[in-house]
Amino acid sequence: MDVSVFVANQSHLNHAVDIALMMQDAAQVRGTGIAKRKPEYLQLKMQEGKAVIALAKDKVVGFCYIESWSDHQYVANSGLIVHPDFRGTGLAKKIKSAIFNLSREKFPDAKIFGITTSLAVMKINSDLGYTPVTFSELTQDPAFWQGCSSCPNFDILNRTQHKMCLCTGMVCDPQKMKTKEANPTGFSRFQSFLLGKAERMKKIKNLLTQKKRTA
Numbered sequence: 001m002d003v004s005v006f007v008a009n010q011s012h013l014n015h016a017v018d019i020a021l022m023m024q025d026a027a028q029v030r031g032t033g034i035a036k037r038k039p040e041y042l043q044l045k046m047q048e049g050k051a052v053i054a055l056a057k058d059k060v061v062g063f064c065y066i067e068s069w070s071d072h073q074y075v076a077n078s079g080l081i082v083h084p085d086f087r088g089t090g091l092a093k094k095i096k097s098a099i100f101n102l103s104r105e106k107f108p109d110a111k112i113f114g115i116t117t118s119l120a121v122m123k124i125n126s127d128l129g130y131t132p133v134t135f136s137e138l139t140q141d142p143a144f145w146q147g148c149s150s151c152p153n154f155d156i157l158n159r160t161q162h163k164m165c166l167c168t169g170m171v172c173d174p175q176k177m178k179t180k181e182a183n184p185t186g187f188s189r190f191q192s193f194l195l196g197k198a199e200r201m202k203k204i205k206n207l208l209t210q211k212k213r214t215a
């Protein structure tokens with residue numbers, strides 16, 4: 001079945017209850033870390049243009065939204081959910097990619113981060129340019145960590161004074177992304193200079209051999 005992924009808006013408010021139920025069911029199955037979200041909160045995200053929704057005909061099959069922390073210095077792409085019937089088809093990857101681009105558009109200077117126990121999410125994040133970090137590299141905004149309070153492992157997080165838990169923290173720094181985009185080879189200026197020099201030497205050598213042959 002065809003699935004469309006796009007930025008959610010006012011016309012999708014009626015899907016909020018189904019999304020909240022999907023999140024609740026997934027949290028029960030996994031027994032770990034998906035913070036509970038009220039339909040009204042998801043609707044607010046849709047109204048603010050900070051959510052991505054996936055629809056198969058008129059049925060909601062996936063969702064994710066943006067939250068910002070520490071005065072917009074950090075952005076999290078939270079609440080990623082794919083309907084069980086649509087998993088393993090690359091849908092989460094499409095949703096994450098869409099919400100990632102939306103985050104960079106709305107908050108170009110913010111670090112985009114997430115915490116997760118999901119291998120699939122770690123894989124998607126790595127592909128998008130996130131790297132694993134300790135929790136000290138994430139927002140220290142208490143409101144973010146309060147979002148973990150509905151997780152059964154919240155006591156571990158509190159016991160370690162928010163330094164570690166079962167989730168892995170991952171961050172994507174747009175400043176580092178910009179450097180990579182400007183220099184897709186990943187070579188330093190000096191390495192590029194040396195490579196350029198070697199290339200020029202090779203061209204001169206080829207020219208000289210050609211001249212010798214034609215002489």
Ligand SMILES: CC(C)(COP(=O)(O)OP(=O)(O)OC[C@H]1O[C@@H](n2cnc3c(N)ncnc32)[C@H](O)[C@@H]1OP(=O)(O)O)[C@@H](O)C(=O)NCCC(=O)NCCS
Nearest residue numbers: 026080081082087088089090091092093116118119120123
């Ligand atoms: C996690 C979840 C969003 C993944 O959705 P999905 O649509 O099945 O994921 P995709 O099909 O886009 O897969 C993305 C990548 O992860 C890999 N992957 C998917 N499920 C995986 C799993 N269980 N274990 C390891 N890797 C997995 C896929 O192979 C794919 O990698 P590839 O690009 O190399 O092929 C979905 O299972 C879900 O909604 N789970 C419940 C809610 C949840 O856990 N949310 C995350 C909270 S942090």
